[in-house]
Amino acid sequence: MIVTTVAALFAAASSANGYTLVVDKPDDDGAEHTLRWAILQSNARGGGGRIEIDPGADPQRPLVIQVNSLLPNITRPVVIEGKHRVAGEAPRVVVDGTRIVDDTTTASCPAENHVGSGPNVRSLQKPGLAVVDSGHIEISGLEIRHFCIGVLLLRSHDNHIHHNVVHDMVGAAGIMITGDDGTAAGGSTKGLSTNNVVERNVIYDTGDGGECTRGTTNTTYQYNVFFQSSPNTVSPRSQGVECAGEGNAGIRFLYNWFSGYSDGLQLNSANDVTVMGNIITNSTYGITAAGNGIVVKDNTISGNRMGVGLTGTSRATISQNRIFGNGQPIVSLPTSAGGTTDPASPVRLGIDLGIDGPTPNDPAGSCADGAPDCDTGPNELQNFPVLDAGSHWEANGTVTLRGTLASRPNATLTVEFFAGYARNVAVLGEGEIYLGAETVRTNAAGVATFTFVSHGSPFRDGTRGAFFTATAAAVFNTSSATSEFSAPLWLSR
Template sequence: MATHRTRRPTGRLIAAGALVVGVGAAAGALVPALAAPGAATYTVTTVADAGPGSLRQAITDANDSGGTDRIEFAIPGAGPRTIAVDSPLPEITDPVTVDGYTQPGATPNTRSAGSDAELGVEIAGGDDVAGNGLTLADGSGGSTVRGLVVNGFTGTVATGNGAGVKVESDGNTIAGNVLGLDADGETAAPNRTAGVLVTGQGNTVGGGAAADRNVVSGNGNRLNLQSPVPVGTAGVYLRGGGARANTVDNNIIGPSASGDPVLTRGSTGPSLVQGNGVIVEAGAQRNVIGATERDDPGNVISGNATRGVWIQLPGTSYNSVSGNRIGTDLEGDGPLPGPTDPAAVQDSGIQISQDARYDSIGVGPDRSTEPGFGNEIAYNDNDGVVIGGTQRLATDFTDGHLIRFNTYHDNGGSDDIGIAINGDSGTPEQGLASPFERTPGLGNAPHDRNVTNLDEPTDFDTGPNNENNLVRLDPTTSLEGGRAHARGTVNTEPNATFVIDFYANDDPDPSGYGEGEHFVGSSTIDTDALGNATIDVLLPADENVTSGSAITASTTKISGGVTSVLPADAGELAGQLTQPPFSTGEFGKNSEVE
C-alpha cells in the first residue's frame, strides 16, 4: 500500500482536525499553525519494517520534504499495532510531528494522576537493534513525538544510543508516550539506556496537560532484568554540555501507568528495572525537573532501582528539582503499593555528587525565597536527599546546593532520614576537639547517613555543601498562643548570614534528628567573629505544630563568611538572596513541642 502524501498550499491553515503543537506554546496546547512551503502529511498504513506505507518510508519522505511535516497512522486491525524494526530507523533531520493518536482507537490520557491513555502504535526494537527508537537529529528542531509506545532498543551510554527517543536538536516536545513498557503500560520492555535521552536544549518532556503525560518506566538492562541494573540507565537522561534549559514535567517515571510497580517477565520476587528515574550529568545546565511555575503538576519519580534523581559530574550546574513527588505513590498519599522489601523500594530520593554545583531542590528555577516549589520526598529506602557520596570523599566538592521548602518523611526505613551531607561509611569524626555531641550508627547500616558532618567549631571544614554545622535547638519548644517559640544556638562559619528553616514533624524522628515533614517558617541570623549566633524565634501559627510533635531546623548560608566566592558564571543570579554558592546543611536535633 502506498504512502499517503498530501501537499498543503503555502500560507493556508492546516485542514480542520490536523493540529500541530506550536513551538513556544504551553505544553500540550494544540493550536492551528500556518503550513510552511512544502509541508506534507505522510500516513503510515502498514506494520512492515520497510517499503511503501511504512514508518521507515514516512520518515525518509519527511526528511526530504521542506517545512514541518506530519506523520500520521492508519494501520488496519484492532488493538495496538506493533512495528517491529530489524535495524535502526532513519534519524529525523527535518521538523516533523509524529502523532500516534491519529491511529484509529487511540486516545490520550484524561486522568489527573496515572494514565488511562490508549495507545495504538508500538515501535519495538530487539536485541539486534543497537540504536534508538526515534532520533531527533540536527535539523529536526521544533518536532513533536506523541502517542507512541517505544520499547526494546539496545545500545550503551558510551555509544550514545539505546534510548526510546533520543533528542539531539532543540525546541522539541516529547509528550503522551509510553517509553520502556509494553503497550499495556504495566510490563517492562526496556530500552537499555533510557526512555528519553536528551543532549539538546529547550526541549520539553511531558507538559502541563493530562494528555502530555509520558510514562517513562522499565528502562534498563534489557538482556537480564534480574541482575543489578547498571547505574547509567534512567527513565529520562539529560547528558552533556549541550543539554541546557530542558523541562521534564508531569511524567510518571518509574511506576506503571496505573501506579503499580512495573512487572518484569519471569520475575519470582520483587525487583526494579529502571536504574534511576532522572539523570542530569556531564555538564548539563539550567534544566528543570518538575515545576517551572507554582501550579505546574511536577513528576512522580518512584520505584526506580537506585535514585529518583541523580545530578552529577563537573560542569553540571544550576539545575532545578521542584514540585515533584519522589518515592511516593501517584497522588503522594503513601508509598507505591506492593512489596516493602528493600529490593523493591527506591534507594535515595535525590543525590547530587561528584563535583556538580549550584543546583537547587524545592525553590523553583528562579530560586524563590518563598515556599511553593517544594518536593514531597518520602518512602525512599535510604536518604531523602544526599549531597556528596555515601562515603566520605575528600575530592567530592559538590557545593552550593540550595535545598529549601521540601516535605520529608518516612525515608530510610526505621531511621527516617531527610537530608544527608556526605554520608560516611564509618564512625562520624569528632573534628578538631569538637565539643558537639557526635552520635555514631545513625541510619541504615553500614552507612551512618545522618549527622555525618565534622560539625567542628567555626566550621572551617570543606566538602559537599561545605558540610554546614547543625542547628542546636533546645530539647523542648514551648507553645505560646498556638505558636512555637524556638530557641537554640548555632556555631558555624564566622561573619556570615544564614537562613534557618524550621520544620514540624508529626512523629519525632527515631534517630533524634529531624526529617522535615511540614515547613513552618524561617528566620535570618548573623554569626559573630567566633561563628556563634543565638536563635530566639516565635514561629508562625501552624496546625502541624502541636504538643508532642517535634521541631527541627536546617541552615542555608546566604552571604559572608570565608568560603563564599561567587562563581564567575553566576550571570543573572548575581545579587539574588539565594545565589550560589550558598549551601544548605542537614537537619539538627529534634526539639519536642510541649
C-alpha cells in the same frame, strides 16, 4: 515559557510546507502509509509537515507497528502524532521492537565500546525513534516498547516529547537526551543538545528513565511519571533521570513522580539545576548531586533510604521540601549505578552531606581564629542549628523554637524550621511540614541565637506532640548551601 516557545516554533515549521503523511498500516516494509515510509518522505521533503499515525476507529484495537529493523533517523522538523489518544488511557499507536531486541537480556543492548551492556554503560544503541543532528520535532501519542532506548535525542535541539508511554527497555534509557560527540571516547558537544522539553509521559521499567548527558543544556522534564515496577526486572533499578558527562547545565525537573530507582535523580555532572515540585519515593537515594547551583525546593521526598545527598564540592539549596519517612532499609542491586548495596550503610538521613551518615557540627575553636565551622566538603559541611529546651508549644497551637547556630563569624544565614509526626525509620530527624524561616547573623565569635514563632498548629489536625527540626543555609561564592537537619526536638502541648 519554554513549552510555549517550542510549540510556536513547531507551528511555524509546519506551516512552511504544510504536508500531512498518514500512517495506517502496521507493516514495516517501507510501503506507502507505513511509518518507515513516512519518516523517509518527511526527511526527503526537508521537514515542516506532519506524520499522523491513525489506529482506526475501533478503540479496542491498537495499531501495533513491529519494526523489522531500526527506523530511519528523524533528521528534519516534523510533528509525529499518534491519533485518537484518550486522556488517561494508553496510546492506541504502538511501536514495538521485539523483532530486533531480545528483551530477556541486556546483552541485546551493548555499550558503545562493547564493554558491558544495559542501562549503566555509555550506549546509543537501538532506539525506537531517534532524532539525530536535528531539531523542532514533536513526538506524541505513542506507546514505545521493547527497544534499548525508547526515544533518542542526539545532538538535537528544540524538541518536544509528550504524552507517550515508554516501557520495557533493556538498554540505556526510556528517553535519552545527549550531546554525545560520537567518538570512541564519548566526549561532550556544546550548544547542540539544548532547549528540549519532555513532559506528561509515563516511563517505566527502562533501567534509567531518562538521561541528560554530555553537553545537554536548557532542558525541561515536567509532569512525567517515572517508575521501576520491580527491582528484579531484566533492566536493573537505576536512575529516574541521570545527568552525566561534561557540560550539562540549566536542567529543570518540575512536578515529576519518581519511584523504585537506585537514585530518583542522579545529578553527577550538572550545574544550575532546578528540582521543584517533584515526588520521589521508594528509591535507595532520592537525589544525589555533585554539581553547583542546584536548587531543591518544594518537593516531597519520602520512603527512600536517603532523601538528598551531596558529594565532592557540590553546592545546593535544599529549601521548603517535605522530607520524611526516609531511612528505609532499601538497597540497590549490585548491577545498579548509584545507590548502595550495603545493608549496613549509615546513609539513612533526610539530608546527607557526603553521603556517609550524620556529619557532626564543626565545633568552636576548629578554625585558626578560634571560630567554628571551618571544615570543607559538599555545602562546606555547613553546621546545622541546635534547638534548645527554651522551645515550647502552647495550648493555642503557637510554636516557639529557640536555639543557636555556630558558623562562620559575621555571616548571614537562613534558618528553616520544620515539624514532623515522627522521626524517620532510622530514628533521625527530618522535616515533614515546613513552618517558615528566619534570617540570622553570627557575631564575631561565629555564634547566632534565634527565636522563631509559628502561629497555629503545624498539622491542623489536633496533634498534640511532634518532633521539630531546623536547617541552616549560607551563601558561598553566590551559591546557597544547606546543612543537614538538626537533631529532632520533641515538644507537646
